[in-house]
Amino acid sequence: MFGDTSQVDPARFREVLGQYPTGVVVVTAVDAAGEPIGMTVGSFTSVSLDPPLVAFLPSQSSSSWRALRESGDAFCINVLGSGQEDLCRAVAMRKTDKFAGFDLRESPAGNPVIDGAVVWIDCVTEQVYPGGDHDIVLGRVLDLDHGSPDQPLLFFRGGYGSFTPLSLASGDTELLSHLGEIDLGRPHMESLANGFDTEVTAIVLVNDEMVLAASAGRTDIAVAPTRVGQRLPFMPPIGSCFAAWGDSALREAWVRSVADSLDSEQVDVLRRVPDLVRERGYAVALGHQAGAHLELVATRINAGDPDVSTTSMRDAFFKALDHYNQLGDLDDVELRSLSAPVFDANGRVAYMLTMWGRGDRVTSDELRGRADALCATAAAASRAILDR
Ligand SMILES: Cc1cc2nc3c(=O)[nH]c(=O)nc-3n(C[C@H](O)[C@H](O)[C@H](O)COP(=O)(O)O)c2cc1C
Known part of the structure; x- marks a missing residue:
């Protein structure tokens, strides 16, 4: 009665799931050498109000996720503004020095906050669950605030945009x-x-x-x-x-x-x-x-x-x-x-x-x-x- 789930073609999975729009965040942290590191992520969500929890889902094969994990428990979610497509692409592609040319400041917990981000959320890792070929990273929220008044950047069907009522x-x-x-x-x-x-x-x-x-x-x-x-x-x-x-x-x-x-x-x-x-x-x-x-x-x-x-x-x-x-x-x-x-x-x-x-x-x-x-x-x- 039900189809064999192993038959789902990855390309089709991506294409169909691409019909669901997401915001775009950059997860930032500081590595052992004190340098800012980051990863572009669409799979960000709020999870719980009490306790305050959020989550994102990095690929287990991602080198950026490995670097974030090795840097420790602290990370900061930066919700990108509609004018930050360049930064989004740079962080998703560059292996090193991802923030060259972009301004950063320090969050209360000592994480990098990206100038122009519409929201920043300081977190500490609460739990990491396996989710197929991805991990589900649960973060406890320590502090958060609005940043730029811009519209957030949106990702939909492989392209970038912003919200219009x-x-x-x-x-x-x-x-x-x-x-x-x-x-x-x-x-x-x-x-x-x-x-x-x-x-x-x-x-x-x-x-x-x-x-x-x-x-x-x-x-x-x-x-x-x-x-x-x-x-x-x-x-x-x-x-x-x-x-x-x-x-x-x-x-x-x-x-x-x-x-x-x-x-x-x-x-x-x-x-x-x-x-x-x-x-x-x-x-x-x-x-x-x-x-x-x-x-x-x-x-x-x-x-x-x-x-x-x-x-x-x-x-x-x-x-x-x-x-x-x-x-x-x-x-x-x-x-x-x-x-x-x-x-x-x-x-x-x-x-x-x-x-x-x-x-x-x-x-x-x-x-x-x-x-x-x-x-x-x-x-x-x-x-x-x-x-x-
Ligand atoms: C808009 C956008 C959303 C993304 N969302 C995710 C995500 O939710 N999880 C993930 O593992 N990678 C995501 N990526 C891919 C990573 O940012 C990154 O490009 C990929 O992990 C590259 O591999 P690396 O980490 O080994 O450099 C996204 C990329 C873009 C441009």
């Missing part, structure tokens, strides 16, 4: 498909930006994030040197065009992302915004200060600034709520931005075009003039997608 990976494919649509509308974006001496941007919705994917022209009110690449949560007050022309689930997701922090009256007002935007044909944001603050916080979050939390971003969004999509005729206002949807061939919003203000006040006639030009541009960009 699924949401981002699928989002990137979606983003790419929208970039082609935006490119078709680029001449229209540019003539609008030139005509009004301002900046026009194209924003796509990818999963629950809005990504600023392209820009034409300039405006003095921009906070960052370029807005392209900025990612913002799909959360009121921004992104109302996607909610206005999206299906009911998308509208609901947009409202629900902030509903917990609002009272019921504010939620009611917010629920009416998508219909208002649809009636007008465009979204309006007023007030330079609130908008600039929101953009500054978003820019700093995008740049990985550790001093800016997502809570401060939510605060900035709430402060800006009243400045977006106000009812009634808007006259003598600080126009921050106007946004209109560009549709794909299926009638869904492909991207949102935003025409930025120039830092001045505008009359209702001026506002309507700019909005008409924006909507005409968005319609031309939609036609460009339909005609391609």
